[in-house]
Structure formats: structure tokens, C-alpha cells
Amino acid sequence: MEIKQELLKFRYQIGGALLVCLSIISFLYLAPRFLNVLAYFWPLFLSTALFLLLVLFFAKTQTLPNSDASIPKPAEELLHYVAGHHHSDPPLDTHKSD
Template structure:
């Protein structure tokens, strides 16, 4: 009886250990091998890597935009109004009765 009570005290640890063993077993024997996955998806990995290299290349070679140029920003007034920093509404507000 004393052994049974000790086992019941550690039932969660025993269950956790069994789950870990089951996970390791399934990982080793049921999951496809990494080289098989790599052999199947290598064109996708290669094209993604080339695309990211192109993005980095164009990001480095493009000239930074002139920060002092007066570029019109049509939504800036609306953003200020929504944020509460602008006292007047950016658009003509027509009140209808």
C-alpha cells in the first residue's frame, strides 16, 4: 500500500516522462528524415534565399530619400486629426440635419 501511495504522489512526473518518451520515439521513427525534406524543398529554399539577397542588394544600393524635400503627404492631416494633434478636421465636414 505504501508503494502505491508513493506512485500516486509522482503520477504527474511519470505521465510527463511517458509523454517525453513518446515524443522522442515519434520524432526518431515517424518523422521524415531532414535530408528527405531538404531534398524535396531545396528549390523553394534556394529561390527564397536569392530573393532575400536581391532585396538586401537593392536596399543597400538605392540612394536614401532626401529628408528635406517637400513631398506632399495627403494622409498626414488625417493622421494628425485622428491622433488628436490637429484642431481642425482635414476635410470639409458637412452637417446634415
């Protein structure tokens, strides 16, 4: 009787373990095989691999432009303007009230 009472203490853990085992077994039985998945998706895998190789190739062969501060950068100027960092002088306060 002691064994039965000990097993009843752990009935939820045993049930959970059995449920996990059954789900893993059913997943392995019902899931498609890896070669079937590979056969279905090989064009996608191949095109993705070629695209990544081209990206790496162009990243290695591209020469970096010289960073010259005199070249205007419209996007950075627009970002500074939107952020509130205007290049113009602040307006003069001619009307001061006490």
C-alpha cells in the same frame, strides 16, 4: 511497501514522463528525415535566399534622395488632412450668441 507508496505519490509525473518519452520516440521514428525535407523544399529555400540577397544588394546600392522640404509630399498631406491637421486658417465665428 514504502517504495510502492512513494511511487504511487508520483504516478501522474511518471505517467507524464513516459508519455513524453513515447511521443518523442514515435516522432523521431515516424517523422521524415532532414535530408528528405531538404530535398523536397530546396527550390523554395534557394529562391528565398536569392530574394533576400537581392534585397540586401539593392538596399546597399540605393542612394538616398536629398530631403528637401520644398518638394510636395501628397501622401503626408493626405495623412495630415485625415488626421485633422488642416493647413487652412480656422473659420471665423461671426455669429456669436450669448
